[in-house]
Amino acid sequence: QVQVVESGGGVVQAGGSLRLSCSVSGRAGRSYAMAWFRRAPEKEREFVAGINFTGESTYVADSMEGRFTISREHGRNTASLQMNSLKPEDTAVYYCAATTRAMGTGERLYDYWGQGTQVTVSS
Numbered sequence: 001q002v003q004v005v006e007s008g009g010g011v012v013q014a015g016g017s018l019r020l021s022c023s024v025s026g027r028a029g030r031s032y033a034m035a036w037f038r039r040a041p042e043k044e045r046e047f048v049a050g051i052n053f054t055g056e057s058t059y060v061a062d063s064m065e066g067r068f069t070i071s072r073e074h075g076r077n078t079a080s081l082q083m084n085s086l087k088p089e090d091t092a093v094y095y096c097a098a099t100t101r102a103m104g105t106g107e108r109l110y111d112y113w114g115q116g117t118q119v120t121v122s123s
Contacts, residue, residue, distance in 0.1 A: 001026050002024065002025070002026035002027060002098070002111075002112045003024070003025050003026050003112075004022065004023070004024050004096050004097065004098055004112050004113055004114035005022065005023050005025075005096075005114055005115075006020060006021065006022050006094065006095070006096045006114040006115070006116065006117040007020070007021050007022075007117060008020040008021050008117060009094060009117030009118045009119045010118075010119070010120070011120045011121075011122060012086055012119075012120070012121055012122070013121070013122050013123075014086060014087055014088055014121055014122065014123050015085060015086065016086055016121075017082070017083060017084045017085075017086065018083050018086065018119060019080055019081070019082050019083070020036065020080065020081040020083070020094055020096075020117060020119075021078065021079075021080050021081075022034060022036070022078065022079045022080070022081075022096030022114060023077065023078045024077035024078070024096075024098045024112065025077065030077075030100065031053040031077065031100075032053070032077050032098035032099060032100060032112070033050065033051065033052050033053055033098070033099050033100075033101065033102060033103035034050065034051055034070075034072065034077070034079040034096065034097065034098050034099075034103075035047065035048070035049065035050035035051070035070075035096070035097050035098075035099075035103060035105075035110060036048040036049050036050075036070065036079075036081045036094055036095065036096055036097075037094070037095045037097060037107065038090075038092035038093065038094045038095065038119075039092055039093050039095070039116075040089070040091060040092040041091070041092075043092075045095070045107060046061070047061055047105040047106075047107075048060070048061055048064060048068065048081065048094070049061065049064065049068055049069075049070035049081060050070065050103040050104065050105065051070045051071070051072050051079055051103060052102065052103045053103075054074075055071065055072045055073075055074060057103065058070050058071075059103070059105070061105075064083075064090075067083065067084050067085045067086075068081060068082065068083050068084070069081070069082045069084075070082075077098070079096065081094070083119070086119075086121045087121060088121045088122070088123045089121075090119060090121050091119060091120050091121050092118075092119060093116040093117065093118055093119075094116060094117050094118075094119050095113055095114055095115075095116045096113070096114040097110035097112065097113050097114070098110060098111070098112040098113075099111050099112070
């Protein structure tokens with residue numbers, strides 16, 4: 001059984017930084033493309049950033065580009081989301097997702113999801 005576990009959420013003041021981590025485990029020898037999504041209060045879940053199997057290809061949503069960076073350890077199913085210059089509108093539950101398919105921005109591409117970690121940015 002595949003498990004996705006996030007960590008690193010918390011409360012930060014506007015302008016601050018947080019680093020989220022995600023680990024996928026359960027099937028030895030399998031590599032996953034990984035992504036972060038978020039759901040803000042009263043909004044739909046949206047794509048934040050994704051990274052392919054090797055870590056050589058990444059994509060960050062336009063509204064977060066330049067502030068958020070996704071990375072992964074080579075050869076491991078772990079990924080991080082570095083969030084800088086945080087804004088109150090970044091407040092959301094952040095979810096890590098994994099897929100054996102190619103990385104993309106659509107939720108339906110991802111088969112495995114974590115429980116989410118709360119990020120709160122105070123003004």
